[in-house]
Amino acid sequence: EEINFNHNEVYLAAGMPSFLGLFSGIFVAIGEGIAQAANQEGQQNQNKESAFSLAGGYNYFFNQYFGVGGFATYEKFSSLNLISLQAKLTAQYGWEHFKIYHAASAGLMFAPGVDKPNFIFDLTYIGLKLDFEKWNVFVDASFPSTGIIKAGASFKF
Numbered sequence: 001e002e003i004n005f006n007h008n009e010v011y012l013a014a015g016m017p018s019f020l021g022l023f024s025g026i027f028v029a030i031g032e033g034i035a036q037a038a039n040q041e042g043q044q045n046q047n048k049e050s051a052f053s054l055a056g057g058y059n060y061f062f063n064q065y066f067g068v069g070g071f072a073t074y075e076k077f078s079s080l081n082l083i084s085l086q087a088k089l090t091a092q093y094g095w096e097h098f099k100i101y102h103a104a105s106a107g108l109m110f111a112p113g114v115d116k117p118n119f120i121f122d123l124t125y126i127g128l129k130l131d132f133e134k135w136n137v138f139v140d141a142s143f144p145s146t147g148i149i150k151a152g153a154s155f156k157f
Contacts, residue, residue: 005061005064005133005156006133006134006156006157007060007061007062008058008059008060008061008156008157009058009059009060009061009067009069009136009154009155009156009157010056010057010058010154010155010157011055011056011057011058011059011071011138011152011153011154011155012054012055012056012152012153012154013054013055013056013138013140013147013150013151013152014052014053014054014055014147014150014151014152015052015053015147015148015149015150015151016051016052016053016147016148016149016150017051017052017053017075017076017077017147017148018053018075018082018122018142018143018144018145018146018147018148019143019144019145019148020082020109020120020144020145021051021053021075021077021080021082021145022051022077022148024077024080024082025051025077025078025080026077050076051076051077051078052075052076053073053074053075053076053146053147053150054073054074054075055071055072055073055074055146055147055150055152056071056072057069057070057071057072057088058070058071059088059090059154061090064092065091065092065093066089066090066091066092067089067090067092068087068088068089068090069087069088069090070085070086070087070088070107071085071086071088071105072084072085072086073086073146073147075147080111081111081112082109082110082111083109083110083111084107084108084109084110084120084145084146085107085108086105086106086107086108086120086121086122086145086146087105087106087107088103088104088105089103089104089105090102090103090124091103092127092129094131096131097130097131097132098128098129098130098131099128099129099131099136100126100127100128101124101127101128101129101138101140102123102124102125102126102127103122103123103124103127104121104122104123104124105121105122105123105124105146106119106120106121106122107119107120107121108120109145120144120145121144121145122142122143122144122145122146123142123143124140124141124142124146125141125142125143126140126141127139127140127141128140133156134155134156134157135153135154135155135156136153136154136156137151137152137153137154138151138152138153138154139151
């Protein structure tokens, strides 16, 4: 029996950098460290670099189990900044207020200073959410181009 539910969902999430950003950022940080050591021998860098990802998106659920959507991410690791836009397919199952979900997405990643965007994909291999009529909170794990682990909340209408 199909239950009345809100088909539209907008969400925000924050978390760790992606595997892609983590490995790229490590190489950038090593290069910057070597250049800094060569140019500023004896001086310590007092800047604390941050590493995080932010995502915002929209999902449309056809029924209780399947949805499509899109999202944008911003990721920072040291001086590396990555921006992506992706389309997404989501499948979910579970109980009334607790759901397990999986998603696959693909799109483009932009890096400042790079002329052409790169094709990327992502797989949310496990997501858990507390799901209510107008909102939900979630945590998920993804690979390779969005946050390794992220948490967020959504508003449903």
